[in-house]
Amino acid sequence: MSAFPFDIVGFDLDGTLLDTHGDLGAAVNHAIGLAGRDPVPPGEVRHLVGGGAKKMLERALAVTGGQVAEAEFARLYDELLAFYVANIAVHTRLYPGGRAMLDALAAKGVKLAVVTNKLESLAVKVLDALGLSARFFAIIGGDTLGPGRAKPAPDLLDEMVARAGGGRAAFVGDTTFDTLAAKAAGLPCVAVSFGYNDRPMAELGADATIDHFDALIHALLELDAGRG
Secondary structure, three states: OEEEOOOEEEEEOOOOOOOOHHHHHHHHHHHHHHHOOOOOOHHHHHHHHHHHHHHHHHHHHHHHOOOOOOOHEEEEEEHHHHHHHHOOOOOEOOOOOOHHHHHHHOOOOOOOEEEEOHHHHHHHHHHHOOOOOHHOOOOOOOOOOOOOOOOOOOHHHHHHHHOOOOOEEEEEEOOOHHHHHHHHOOOEEEEEEOOOOOOOHHHHOOEEEOOOOOOOHHHHHHHHHHHO
């Protein structure tokens, strides 16, 4: 048995494991372009991400002229998803150090999971496209358990632990959706500074922060030592 203090480590997807803003930005700009809006500049797209595609579209509309009628929003959302599905891994990549970090945790016997507010089908599709799906015992999306149970509710993280058959778990994310869900689920949370942070790092409410995946295992060990 590994002496590593956590049996399960879960990861948010967009802005945590994967830098997806290039493909998400192309999809949201395609959608708002159909509404006659100017595109969101690439450098600003990362500030739209977090909480799922609907929230991303809402934010994009807000910064380009305001919301649209419900029926038009539904049409644009469908167009966004269709474009994204067709172009899901053009620019998307693991963040630096991600592959080595996943290898190191797996070598310690840790069960790895993805818990995201992205639709489960899209999470599986992008991980499949990058050859990563087999690394995770569970890929849980914002729609996996039905409406109202996505992060920041704790339900998806509770489901992760249940699917693992129990054990001590930690979560890694980049926004308050992640830190609040982890707190509600009673799990320690590490926040990454390179993601799509919706607040300054000091205000995210994480138990630890890292600037590179090379530091994750040490951060998890320090969290355990701090609880001792």
